[in-house]
Amino acid sequence: MKRVMFYFSLIVIILLSFKPETLAKEAYKSMDNQECLIFDFNNSDETEDWRILNDGVMGGLSQSQIDYSDSNTAIFKGTVSLENNGGFASTRTIPRPYDLDGYNGILLRVKGDGRIYQLRLRTSDRLDGVSYRYPFATEADTWMKVSIPFHECVPVFRGRILEDVEPIRPEEIQQIGFLISNKQAGEFQLEIDWIKAYTQKQDNFNFP
Template identity: 40%
Template sequence: MTLLIDFEAPGEPDRWRAINDGVMGGVSRGGLRTEAGVGIFSGETSLENNGGFASVRRDPQAFDLSDAAALTLYVHGDGRRYQLRLYTDQLPAGAAYRAQFQPVAGEWQRIELRWNEFEAVFRGRQLEDAPPLALDQIRQVGLMIADRREGAFRLDVSRIETLGQAR
């Protein structure tokens, strides 16, 4: 395993930016902060004005994950469905490869996301003709909630690691 993102690292919370549905007229809010070495992605989603999503993206950094079999997240969730998003230059601006996960509410869990679980999406719609995710071309990582539900959300993330060797 290789540690990709460690929320105990100095300056890590300053590397994340909120991008919420306000960019299209919505009123959801969300952001990321840290407490005791844990990244806390939290806020409130609203379906007003055709909104319904909140997200954060880490500052761009090149990741070559071609030797990894998967990504592993260590999370404490609230029962809502989240997305881990990977951005590459393979897709148009705003599009990403996403994998969805729904941790059980109230307990720490290890979530494993295999590469075949990532699909190319743009504004919530799957891109049918997108190339496969190039693991050596990942430029940015993000978290999103877009589960078509209103209300408060909170996802605690202690770290994100690679898992094993690609086969």
């Protein structure tokens, strides 16, 4: 009986040691672990991880750049030209392992110009080759959160959908990028607040 009372008292002491605020912090920590921050651009050095690749490699005349803003965001902007069989502009990260094993997709907070962009993911460090694309529409001058499940990213090569390529493996992702194409000629601008990976899907929505 004494042993039972001892263990009961021990359990009570342990429970009392967890104050409500402690329990709240533990719950928040658990929720926070559902996401992994990849880029938040709070440091201007982060934009140095990104490179530009436009249709000039095919003779096109499109131009683009990625800048760091005073609001701690990255801005991918430029002009898409359809001349000389061109028509696309893109930016992507320097190849490195992102260690996204166990995550189910990518979250973006972006502000666009009403055009359609693509998130591009690559599982190799090559300049060319297979990439996995996911198109998303933007609303002009409106912050949006975009949820991109990995299983909905389609393998493509130079714009052609590949049928005999296996789905993307998150643990093998080495490059993250954005692309604008599909004959959307003219000036464009996509502002990027942050990029995260998630384990539980969230609905897309606009920010006020």
